[in-house]
Amino acid sequence: MKYWREPLDRGRCEVPKGKVTIIDKRCKGCRFCVEFCPRKVLEVSKGFNEKGYHPPEIARPDDCIACGFCELVCPDFAIFVDQQASCPPPAAKAPKTQEVGAH
Amino acid sequence: MTEGHDEHDLQHHNGSSSVHRDRSGTVALHERHHRETGEHPLDHLLRPGRIPHIWCTGCGLGVVLTAYLNGIQKAGVDLDKVAIVSGIGCTGRIAGYINLDSFHTTHGRALPFATGLKLANPELKVSVISGDGDLFAIGGNHLIHAARRNVDMLVLCVNNFNYGMTGGQVAPTTPVTARTQTSPYGCWEHPFNLPYVAAASGAVYVARWTVLHARRLVESVAEAVRHPGFSFIEVISQCPTNFDRPNKGGEGIDLMHFYEKKTVVKNGIDPKEADIGLYTPIVCGKFVDQSKPTYDSCYTNMCTMARGGKK
Numbered sequence: 001m002k003y004w005r006e007p008l009d010r011g012r013c014e015v016p017k018g019k020v021t022i023i024d025k026r027c028k029g030c031r032f033c034v035e036f037c038p039r040k041v042l043e044v045s046k047g048f049n050e051k052g053y054h055p056p057e058i059a060r061p062d063d064c065i066a067c068g069f070c071e072l073v074c075p076d077f078a079i080f081v082d083q084q085a086s087c088p089p090p091a092a093k094a095p096k097t098q099e100v101g102a103h
Numbered sequence: 104m105t106e107g108h109d110e111h112d113l114q115h116h117n118g119s120s121s122v123h124r125d126r127s128g129t130v131a132l133h134e135r136h137h138r139e140t141g142e143h144p145l146d147h148l149l150r151p152g153r154i155p156h157i158w159c160t161g162c163g164l165g166v167v168l169t170a171y172l173n174g175i176q177k178a179g180v181d182l183d184k185v186a187i188v189s190g191i192g193c194t195g196r197i198a199g200y201i202n203l204d205s206f207h208t209t210h211g212r213a214l215p216f217a218t219g220l221k222l223a224n225p226e227l228k229v230s231v232i233s234g235d236g237d238l239f240a241i242g243g244n245h246l247i248h249a250a251r252r253n254v255d256m257l258v259l260c261v262n263n264f265n266y267g268m269t270g271g272q273v274a275p276t277t278p279v280t281a282r283t284q285t286s287p288y289g290c291w292e293h294p295f296n297l298p299y300v301a302a303a304s305g306a307v308y309v310a311r312w313t314v315l316h317a318r319r320l321v322e323s324v325a326e327a328v329r330h331p332g333f334s335f336i337e338v339i340s341q342c343p344t345n346f347d348r349p350n351k352g353g354e355g356i357d358l359m360h361f362y363e364k365k366t367v368v369k370n371g372i373d374p375k376e377a378d379i380g381l382y383t384p385i386v387c388g389k390f391v392d393q394s395k396p397t398y399d400s401c402y403t404n405m406c407t408m409a410r411g412g413k414k
Contacts, residue, residue, distance in 0.1 A: 021141060023141075023142075023143060026154060026155055028155070028160040029160060030160050030161045030355050030356060031356045032166075032355070032356065032359060035356055035359070035360070036315075036359070036363075051155075053160070069317070069318070071144075071169075072166070072169060072170065072173070072317040072318060072321070073166055073169075073314075073315070073317050074165070074166075074169070075158065075162060075163065075164065075165020075166050075168075075169070076154070076155060076156070076165055077143045077145060077146070077149065077154055077165070077169070078143075080143050080144055
């Protein structure tokens with residue numbers, strides 16, 4: 001994800017992780033979840049559901065941050081997100097941000 | 104054997120129903136259960152077997168329903184004391200989908216019914232969810248008087264700028280120059296500015312959001328349910344089948360992108376400045392938040408006074 005500027009507490013924040021579940025048979029193919037996902041986790045699938053719509057598919061499951069906007073914006077109760085264990089803060093992997101903070 | 108089976112069924116039924124009845128404390132439990140079984144976390148608040156609903160692809164009404172259900176849970180009120188009243192129209196169908204006490208009234212009469220409900224049983228949390236045609240055309244008079252009396256209820260008005268269910272005729276909210284079934288050359292009437300009407304009539308909480316502002320709408324519903332007095336929330340929704348097609352507004356998703364780009368959030372402004380034209384920028388926000396004695400408290404005080412101070 002591109003940042004307009006680096007958030008000051010980025011090194012200390014844990015990023016939540018989500019697991020998206022799609023109830024295919026309820027989907028009416030409006031694409032709200034696909035277009036308004038802030039991390040672009042979903043894509044429109046090539047396959048059809050039983051009503052003849054293209055339901056979304058999870059293209060990048062690791063990118064989900066469990067914001068839950070897809071669940072809120074779905075008009076058909078066809079998608080929901082479970083929050084999983086959070087990822088460790090990026091600082092643990094890249095101590096560079098801490099060095100920058102120390103200056 | 105049969106008896107045992109019946110008894111088991113009955114027990115099972117009673118068991119699940121008691122869980123349903125005790126909704127206030129078990130909402131989180133329900134959600135977890137649903138998530139574990141792969142069902143939607145709001146399924147316990149939807150009438151079984153009624154989903155999929157009848158609304159078109161790209162319609163915003165499903166989002167309003169989701170936001171309302173989330174908001175009412177967030178408000179922390181006892182769900183056994185919540186009553187939902189709706190009138191006629193696409194939005195009026197909402198009462199039939201919610202698995203709480205709900206009533207689907209005749210056209211335009213949702214507010215008188217809800218007022219009676221509140222007066223007869225003041226501990227109920229009454230919500231009226233209806234469309235612009237139902238609340239401001241045939242029910243316009245009821246709305247201004249319910250707001251004037253400050254009856255303690257939440258009114259969630261979904262504005263899609265036309266009479267969607269009957270094929271897209273001109274409504275009191277249709278913007279000037281919009282084409283509809285009954286204005287093929289463009290509408291020439293001045294529309295209502297709904298938050299302005301509600302605020303001028305005496306509503307104590309007035310807000311407007313679009314269906315894209317789902318998260319703010321949830322917050323607003325939770326806030327308005329707890330707010331004593333007449334709370335009014337207008338939700339701008341697209342009608343891709345009957346309004347946006349003749350006006351070349353595109354599909355549901357195009358309208359959502361329009362809301363994303365052209366909405367301005369201005370909290371606390373005079374609702375007079377929140378007029379809406381055809382695909383012009385929409386001013387959203389919480390416009391009015393004040394407190395005033397409610398109708399039932401005034402009525403109770405008056406009764407006490409008339410009895411010479413005795414309760």
